[in-house]
Amino acid sequence: MPSDKKLCVAIVVGETSGDLLGSGLMAELKKRHHNIEFVGVGGSKMEAQGLSSMFPMERLSVIGITEVFGRIPELLKRRSKLIKDIIAIKPDVFIGIDAPDFNLTIELKLRRAGIKTIHYVSPSVWAWKQKRIFKIKEACDLVLALFPFETKIYKEHNIPVAFVGHPLADSIPLELDKNAIKAELGFSDSTPVVALMPGSRAGEVSRLAPIFLETALKIVDKYPSVQFVIPCANASRREQLESLLKGYKLPIRLLDGQSQKALGACDVVLIASGTATLEALLCVRPMVVAYKLTTLSFYLIKSLFKMPYVSIPNILAGRFVVPELLQHDATPEKLFNALVPLLDGNIKDQVENFKATHIELKQNASEKAAEAVLKLIATV
Template identity: 60%
Template sequence: MAATLRVALVAGEASGDILGAGLMQALKMRYPQVEFLGVGGPRMGAEGLVSKFPMERLAVMGLIEVLGRLRELLGRRKRLIAELIAAKPDVFIGIDAPDFNLTLELKLREAGIKTVHYVSPSVWAWRQKRVLKIRQACDLMLTLFPFEARFYLDHQVPVRFVGHPLANTIPLQADRAGAREALGMGLEDAVVALLPGSRGGEVARLGALFLDAAERLRALRPGVRFVLPCANAERRAQLEAMLVDRDLPLLLLDGRSHEALTACDAVLIASGTATLEALLHKRPMVVAYKVAPLTYRILKHLVKSPYISLPNLLAERMLVPELIQDAATPDALAQALAPLLDNGAVQTEGFDTIHRALRQDASQQAADAVLKLVGRA
């Protein structure tokens, strides 16, 4: 009977929990004698991981919030290092959460444990010197995007591009008619999805701007309708307050962002991971983003990438309009959106090529890479 494979994993937020669960499923299919330990959420728990502490304790965003919890985070990491070294797993997989996981990986690798980091931090865009720590900490980097893998190869970091799980989850051709019917919209309607972000700060900066742009677009295209998926009850309340005294034909949804993207003709969207979902749904888009003025001035000097949106990074060209900071005005956004209602094919043909390139069955690819690393393929 084959020896048991012991795999340690740490995920720090919901997206990592999804990736971790998919990887655990794939590992169990290929190597049934596997046991898991570490930190994860409910999806990873359903696959057999008993979390050493609630994953939510790692889900901290913002400098002030991190400083307020720094002692707790450092204490948890120190104890976790000791527990994992004592447990002697065959491999440790840090899933995203680089500020927590890279130091953990470094200490475990120094103790002779194989280490994998799953999901590259945006080291290719800014703080590029972090690649030196990654090279020390990781036996293998698993990337979701091909341009990331090229960056690590250039910096002598062992890497494997595994694709993005969403590329397999989202069909190559979405059911637009079914989504329209579910939302009570006719096939002849011109529909624009508004996605100003899922966090309170994003919606505070972009929500009113997107609604102003919708009003300008309606002046250009009087029949256009809008749909806006809300990430949670707090974001819905925030947006409802912004809609007071506005006369917009807008449907607020509780979640259902994939349904909104399937149904719409074009998207006005905040820069972030949601742009990948819009790309995979083959919806032409205009990307906008604003940050605090001081933050923008600092980032201008730090960011090395010529683009900020994933579609352009993946296409390696300006495939979708990016309107950033002062350029993101209601009139400019409306003017960029209007032609996409009639002809978004230039974008969507490029999107289809990218979708097929990312459709690699990421969980199976990641499991294969992990098992090869530990000699259990």
């Protein structure tokens, strides 16, 4: 494809993890095609790569089932306008990154309007909402999958799919110098460090951070020299955590962002289920996973979910490699009991699994995704 021919690429993401994927993809597309315009919805990383965001990405960031109810009118209105605006622009391709409940309908409408569509990050059709595979087939010209096991179901349904790996596996070194990172943060080599990562959204932090802090009190009682580090996703989360910490006397250091630095310095991490668990896996840090939703959301999702585990490390392994303590099981006592073996050094199974998974996912994902996008654009 001639690099002087102007291309227009529309991209829509709904949260921080999608913004990271989108920015990496945009950077690689620009390397391969010098005359390219980006439109759609994204965050600061995508805007830094040249995206003209039609509205703030944060308006799409919502979690849970019951939590979304109050946002439905706004989300439907924004999606309807996006569809009209993108059809009017007539981009060479539309890329929906994750957010399948929002993006798949956009992809369906755009494909029917003659616009090529790609869904980047496979929806979890292997775990729940299996019938969604039929909508994907109708809506998408191509699916870009982050994990190797995901390609099977698409091939079974004759849906074009490409395994591209995960950009985080490319950006995180296979070996991290824990002692050097500890020193950078002011911890000694011999100081045990526990990272607490209760999530990036206000609701997650309000539900999990108090439980994590109570767990930290138990850890200090057994391991008096322990230090804690919490990476704050943004200024709002830092303010929220500072308010919560006022009731606790704990040796905790807050970081602004820098989740990889927090993970690099820690020996063990107590972490909310989600994308951050993949980051912890790639940093090869032993973990205990916890999560809480509103009661109604939890039981609705539980009734739909078809796998015995929910965290990314366990899904990738196909077995329980890391402890998962969800909803009513996410108590300080149970979390502490799950962390003690890791703090005592029983980490071999997790470490060996995480190292092997990192190697498998290290595929130069953004490069592969960009090549797949341009190949689709070039097809008649």
